[in-house]
Amino acid sequence: MKRSALVTALIVVTVVALFAVPLIVNPGAGYGGADGRVTEELEADGYEPWFDSFFSPAGETESGLFALQAALGGGVLGYVLGRLRGRRAAAEAATATATAEPATAEPATATPATTTPAETDQR
Amino acid sequence: MHIAEGFLPPAHAIGWTVAAAPFVAHGARAVVTEVRENPESTLLLGAAGAFTFVLSAIKLPSVTGSSSHPTGTGPGAILFRPPVMALLGTVVLLFQALLLAHGGLTTLGANAFAFAVVGPWAGYGAYRLTRAAGAGLLPAVFVGVALADLATYLMTSLQLALAFPDATSGFVGALAKFLAVFALTQVPLAIGEGLLGVLLFRVLTRNARPELERLGVLEPATPTTAGSPL
Incomplete structure (x- = not known):
């Protein structure tokens, strides 16, 4: 379990570093969207979009709606x-109480059985 | 990967819509079948949809000095096979086209083809190949999720190059130009997304073992059910 927590922490740090490093190394860059850059290039070449969005939120509203999208997704994911974690905890508690009397070794083997395959899969 | 509203010539817009439609319809059937036959899948299906929802909402800075979106379509493709993501991905794109003016209705077909069809299939294919080569679950998840992201943007570059071939260097020149905008920017994002996919699957292998075994992502641990939590 200790090793697993360390691996998780390392992955999180790597992900954060991956996106923090560009900002630190090159803070002057605009970091405009790649999508927008293509649109600008095409317009510069004289292309006229032939259809406009029905609804274009203003800058601040747009950020808010993007945040809303992320919040909805994050909420559902969480x-x-x-729920899955609670289900496992409940199942473990159930097996622990059910087998508490005859064999104390049972819950001890139950926990590695759920973690060991995950550990072996990481290699 | 969002080609903006009105930015594909009508013939291309229609062509990509026609190309994407059967995948999306098939995906809708796949989702309905999955939920009907395995109601216990609903929870994980929700997680797969939520993962794309979050990741495609976030703009991340990249080494090239511009920023771009991850896609988040990989985990769902790995768990439920790619057709399911054809529907879930298109729902995300529709949300962004209607509410955020990001992407568009005329370009929905092209964007769906890249984001919800090519990305998930490429990621799933890479995942299966990596596993067939003997890799464990998590390395294969990393490769699959990262490639789903990268392939989406390669497809977008291809679509744009087809629509806007360069005046002098033609299709190839245009492809190089659009890849220069998208591909390099996307590499760190794809790596980051692959790592997030690994984090997600680490949690799932610990807490959703029965589902992963049923979906064929994990081998049943011990056939003797000795220490099985359920």
């Missing part, structure tokens, strides 16, 4: 992962 809910599902929380």
Whole structure:
């Protein structure tokens, strides 16, 4: 479990570093969207879009809606992962109480059985 | 990967819509079948959809000095096979086209083809190949999720190059030009997304073992059910 927590921490740090490093190394760059750059290039070449969005939110509203999208996704993801974790905890508690009397070794083997395959899969 | 509203010539817009439509319809059937036959899948299906929803909402800076979106379509493709993501991905694109003016209705077909069809299939293919080569689950997840991201943007570059071949260097020149904008920017994002996919699957292998075994992502641990949590 200790090793697993360390691996998780390392992955998180790597992900953060991956996106923090460009900002630190080159803070002057605009970091405009790649999508937008293509649009600008095409317009510079004289292309006229032939259809406009029905609804274009203003800058601040747009950020808010993007945040809303992320929040909805994050909320659902957190809910599902929380439920799955709670389910496992409940199942473990159930097996622990069910087998508490005859064999104390049972819950001890139950925990590695759920983690060991995950560990071996990481290699 | 979002080609902006009105930025594909009508013939291309229609062509890509026609190309993407059967995949999306097939994907809708795949989702309905999955939910009907395996109601216990609904939870994980929600997680797969939520993962794309979050990741495609986030703009991340890249080494090239511009920023771009991850896609988040890989985990769902690995868990439920790519057709499911054809629907879920298109729902995300529709949300962004209607509410965020990001992408568009005329370019929905092309964007769906890149984001919800090519990306998931490329990621799933890479995942299966990596596993067939003997790699464990997590390395294969990393490769699959990262490639789903990268392939989406390669496809977008291809679509743009087809629509806007360069005046002098033609299709190839245009492809190089659009790849220069998208591909390099996307590499660190794809790596980051692959790592996030690994994090997700680490949690799932710990807490959703029965589902992963049923979906064929994990081998049943011990056939004797000795220490099985359920």
